[in-house]
Amino acid sequence: MYNSPYLRQNTSVRRVMGTVMVAMLPAITVQVWLFGPALIAQLAIASLTALACEAVMLGLRGRPVAPALTDLSALVTAWLIAVCLPPLLPWWATVLGTSFALIIGKHLYGGLGQNPFNPAMLAYALLIVSFPALMSQWPGLQSADAATQFGWVFGGERVVDGMTGATPLDALRTGLLTGGDVGAVMQSPAFGHVAGAGWEWVALAWAAGGLLLLALRIITWHIPVAFIGAMALVSAIGWLIDPTQFASPAFHLLAGGTLMGAFFIATDPVSGATTPRGKLVFAAGIALIAWLIRAFGAYPDGIAFAVLLMNICVPLIDMKTQPPVFGHKKGDAP
Amino acid sequence: MLRQLFSFNGGVKPDPNKGASTREPIARLPLPPQLIIPLHQHIGGTPRPLVKAGDRVLHGQRIGAADGNVSSAVHAPTSGTVVAVEPRLMPHASGLSAMAVVIEPDGLDLRVEREPFDWHAATPGEVRDHLRDAGVVGLGGAVFPSHLKLSAGKAGSTDTLVINGAECEPFITCDDMLMRSEPLDILRGAQVMKTLLAAKQVLVGIEDNKPEAAAALKAAAAELGDPALDIVVVPTRYPAGGAKQLIRVLTGIEVPHGQRSTDYGVQCFNVATALAVWNALERGEPLTRRIVTVAGNVERPRNFDVAIGTPIGFVFEHAGLKPDTDKLIMGGPMMGVPLPGVEAPVVKATNCLLASSPALFPPPEPEMPCIRCGECARACPADLQPFELYWHSRSRNFGRAQEYHLFDCIECGCCAYVCPSHIPLVDYYRYAKSEIWARERDKDAADSARERFEFRNWRAEREKEEKAARLAARSAAKPVAKTAEVADTATSPADAQAATPAVTDPKKALIEAAMARARAQKEAAAAKNTDALTPDQQAQVDAAEARRKRAADLVAEKQAATAGETATVSPDAPAPSPAEPGDGAR
Numbered sequence: 001m002y003n004s005p006y007l008r009q010n011t012s013v014r015r016v017m018g019t020v021m022v023a024m025l026p027a028i029t030v031q032v033w034l035f036g037p038a039l040i041a042q043l044a045i046a047s048l049t050a051l052a053c054e055a056v057m058l059g060l061r062g063r064p065v066a067p068a069l070t071d072l073s074a075l076v077t078a079w080l081i082a083v084c085l086p087p088l089l090p091w092w093a094t095v096l097g098t099s100f101a102l103i104i105g106k107h108l109y110g111g112l113g114q115n116p117f118n119p120a121m122l123a124y125a126l127l128i129v130s131f132p133a134l135m136s137q138w139p140g141l142q143s144a145d146a147a148t149q150f151g152w153v154f155g156g157e158r159v160v161d162g163m164t165g166a167t168p169l170d171a172l173r174t175g176l177l178t179g180g181d182v183g184a185v186m187q188s189p190a191f192g193h194v195a196g197a198g199w200e201w202v203a204l205a206w207a208a209g210g211l212l213l214l215a216l217r218i219i220t221w222h223i224p225v226a227f228i229g230a231m232a233l234v235s236a237i238g239w240l241i242d243p244t245q246f247a248s249p250a251f252h253l254l255a256g257g258t259l260m261g262a263f264f265i266a267t268d269p270v271s272g273a274t275t276p277r278g279k280l281v282f283a284a285g286i287a288l289i290a291w292l293i294r295a296f297g298a299y300p301d302g303i304a305f306a307v308l309l310m311n312i313c314v315p316l317i318d319m320k321t322q323p324p325v326f327g328h329k330k331g332d333a334p
Numbered sequence: 335m336l337r338q339l340f341s342f343n344g345g346v347k348p349d350p351n352k353g354a355s356t357r358e359p360i361a362r363l364p365l366p367p368q369l370i371i372p373l374h375q376h377i378g379g380t381p382r383p384l385v386k387a388g389d390r391v392l393h394g395q396r397i398g399a400a401d402g403n404v405s406s407a408v409h410a411p412t413s414g415t416v417v418a419v420e421p422r423l424m425p426h427a428s429g430l431s432a433m434a435v436v437i438e439p440d441g442l443d444l445r446v447e448r449e450p451f452d453w454h455a456a457t458p459g460e461v462r463d464h465l466r467d468a469g470v471v472g473l474g475g476a477v478f479p480s481h482l483k484l485s486a487g488k489a490g491s492t493d494t495l496v497i498n499g500a501e502c503e504p505f506i507t508c509d510d511m512l513m514r515s516e517p518l519d520i521l522r523g524a525q526v527m528k529t530l531l532a533a534k535q536v537l538v539g540i541e542d543n544k545p546e547a548a549a550a551l552k553a554a555a556a557e558l559g560d561p562a563l564d565i566v567v568v569p570t571r572y573p574a575g576g577a578k579q580l581i582r583v584l585t586g587i588e589v590p591h592g593q594r595s596t597d598y599g600v601q602c603f604n605v606a607t608a609l610a611v612w613n614a615l616e617r618g619e620p621l622t623r624r625i626v627t628v629a630g631n632v633e634r635p636r637n638f639d640v641a642i643g644t645p646i647g648f649v650f651e652h653a654g655l656k657p658d659t660d661k662l663i664m665g666g667p668m669m670g671v672p673l674p675g676v677e678a679p680v681v682k683a684t685n686c687l688l689a690s691s692p693a694l695f696p697p698p699e700p701e702m703p704c705i706r707c708g709e710c711a712r713a714c715p716a717d718l719q720p721f722e723l724y725w726h727s728r729s730r731n732f733g734r735a736q737e738y739h740l741f742d743c744i745e746c747g748c749c750a751y752v753c754p755s756h757i758p759l760v761d762y763y764r765y766a767k768s769e770i771w772a773r774e775r776d777k778d779a780a781d782s783a784r785e786r787f788e789f790r791n792w793r794a795e796r797e798k799e800e801k802a803a804r805l806a807a808r809s810a811a812k813p814v815a816k817t818a819e820v821a822d823t824a825t826s827p828a829d830a831q832a833a834t835p836a837v838t839d840p841k842k843a844l845i846e847a848a849m850a851r852a853r854a855q856k857e858a859a860a861a862k863n864t865d866a867l868t869p870d871q872q873a874q875v876d877a878a879e880a881r882r883k884r885a886a887d888l889v890a891e892k893q894a895a896t897a898g899e900t901a902t903v904s905p906d907a908p909a910p911s912p913a914e915p916g917d918g919a920r
Contacts, residue, residue: 003427003761005747006667006695007348007504011709011754013702067700113703113755220708269707275719318722325739326342326578326716327590 017072038087050078053102097123181244210263222279230287369643429674468614474604493599500575503666513547517554523612647676710749727766
């Protein structure tokens with residue numbers, strides 16, 4: 001026996017998650033094109049780990065395994081982790097991060113829909129705190145053939161100097177710390193037109209996928225707009241105050257995880273704010289904290305920590321930003 | 335005329351599915367062998383039955399009289415014999431029965447004399463009484479007695495009368511077909527309502543997927559030539575036909591939950607109700623029939639003009655129920671209620687009878703966890719946060735659910751329609767609402783019980799005080815030696831103190847007596863609280879008990895002796911404590 005409504009839209013969690021995975025494909029393709037096929041190995045490792053953790057945890061929690069395993073939510077988490085990590089990261093680090101995200105970040109909080117923290121950012125934060133050196137070794141553009149790359153991932157000999165380079169954010173930070181100014185640092189080959197060489201295209205591919213999510217109504221405009229707007233604003237303020245010490249807004253928007261964060265990370269509905277105004281506050285808060293970490297913090301990119309910090313604030317933000325209910329809006333009194 | 339339209343947030347656009355039942359005109363359904371006419375078919379009091387088994391009734395005869403003003407009459411839809419007045423199965427999800435008049439038609443269809451009501455000459459109050467006695471209630475589904483809505487609001491006049499022909503729910507086409515076939519009389523009924531409400535304008539709202547109905551009404555409006563009448567085509571979006579949503583679309587006004595729209599200068603009626611008003615006043619015809627859409631999993635989907643009381647199974651027979659039907663629904667697929675059986679009758683609220691099959695309305699997929707995607711919030715026409723209501727209802731945190739405006743939910747089903755996790759959200763709200771109502775009932779019951787208890791205590795106190803006051807007054811006039819006896823009959827130190835504000839000497843004696851009793855009580859209580867006694871101690875205790883018993887006997891004797899001269903002790907009041915030997919007063 002079930003009650004009205006008897007009509008239901010043809011939609012499902014699986015469809016939502018599947019759409020997100022499709023929207024990630026442009027960025028994954030560009031990243032593989034630019035940095036080599038190691039990312040595919042990372043995606044596979046993370047996916048298998050996530051599915052295994054999901055199945056084991058569901059079993060331990062006495063929940064039906066099949067429906068949850070096929071809802072694709074674990075795979076979305078796995079993919080988001082894999083694309084954040086340096087493609088040449090050893091396999092065990094990816095396994096560690098992914099299982100941490102799934103077991104601690106998701107299932108110990110009650111599984112899908114219950115996790116207060118973004119699981120992918122938990123994994124990233126764990127790995128960058130635990131293995132800062134490994135996490136900064138990004139392959140250079142077209143730096144190695146597939147066999148060498150896979151060799152690295154699966155425990156081959158690591159020859160750091162030849163093959164890897166710092167990310168643009170890392171290079172900028174190191175350059176500034178060693179006394180350079182923004183203009184001089186950005187002359188180095190790690191940088192492209194406005195941000196990192198190649199990285200600009202990855203960022204734009206994330207934006208393309210994000211626009212697809214917007215068009216398909218998987219996400220609303222609030223979080224990307226507030227995120228990008230706030231990042232542009234705070235970085236413009238810094239840049240206008242001292243352009244030798246603070247990079248331009250264009251750099252901040254196209255470097256690191258800004259666009260990916262704006263469209264794919266901060267928009268995680270489970271751990272993010274849900275009200276329209278709350279989404280604006282939430283996303284602007286992430287952008288502000290991320291920029292502060294980039295400009296003044298100890299880590300090159302701060303999206304992960306910013307997201308986790310703002311995740312903590314979500315219950316408060318949601319509570320304080322409840323939209324007015326029909327008939328209770330201002331000026332409605334007779 | 336172009337009119338500025340407003341919009342409400344949210345809403346969904348399911349497939350209207352209105353084509354199948356609008357191909358053929360409305361058909362008049364024959365009378366069934368037996369009509370089951372429930373007495374209670376509307377919001378408000380249950381009508382009193384006016385007939386009993388064996389009575390002959392005529393078409394249009396009142397068989398149930400409105401119980402007070404918030405009620406409405408019911409009538410026989412044809413002539414025949416009352417075979418029973420008894421509880422029958424109702425078209426309600428609960429499957430409960432309620433009182434109904436069962437009539438066997440005689441096939442003659444003899445009418446009571448139809449008397450048109452001269453509403454121009456009557457006072458508004460008389461018109462409303464007439465509508466109440468003609469059984470006119472809202473036919474859009476809410477079945478609220480119409481006469482109660484036909485008086486102007488606080489301002490003394492109404493700005494806008496909204497006539498609801500939106501009919502937003504899929505499959506339902508009864509209003510559409512009625513607007514096509516009776517546009518003139520609908521608008522005439524609306525004009526009567528306009529007069530009663532002293533309304534400045536009448537807006538008839540029709541969704542843009544009903545062009546024929548809109549054209550028919552526009553032609554009728556042109557014929558009537560009333561400049562106050564405006565036929566307004568509104569965008570098709572469920573639930574645009576919700577009264578509050580349609581008022582919003584047409585006037586921009588949002589009427590909050592729990593408030594009367596008349597206080598905002600608006601009133602809203604369904605098109606069929608407008609016609610029922612016209613029939614009741616101009617033709618003297620009470621409400622005994624209505625248009626019912628029969629749709630879904632049937633051979634011949636169509637609108638029928640059905641006598642109220644016709645068993646639902648009889649209606650479906652005429653439409654040809656398909657064999658794979660798994661469920662019958664009264665209303666549409668978004669808000670309809672599952673029917674408990676085909677014996678239940680068509681009532682005034684029955685706008686649609688929908689047959690469901692697994693192919694038409696597949697059972698919902700398994701419920702998944704909420705991922706807080708917010709689709710429901712975007713679809714909610716009441717601007718609620720349905721997933722928050724869901725969390726709080728699910729965790730039985732009903733206070734929080736109310737803070738998130740649970741009772742502003744109109745149960746339109748948009749949230750559940752869009753939910754990717756297939757959560758039956760509306761069921762959670764229904765559950766939370768009924769739990770809250772049940773708790774309020776319990777609380778009311780507890781409150782009144784507590785009030786009764788407190789009143790009883792207060793009365794007992796008052797009686798004791800009055801008695802003590804009387805005794806003290808008497809004892810003041812008697813010799814001081816008598817005061818000991820007075821002290822004995824007073825039941826507590828407080829009473830004794832309060833009793834004699836003016837008399838000093840007896841008061842002192844009373845206080846002494848009371849204090850002595852209190853001491854004795856304390857000792858007695860201490861002596862009783864002993865476990866694991868030695869034989870010696872046990873012997874002592876036994877001796878003490880014996881003494882106590884003697885003392886108690888003594889007190890009883892004494893009381894019997896004094897009963898004649900003292901007022902009766904209230905049976906509710908605590909009995910005087912047995913005094914120990916050596917009680918100071920003795």
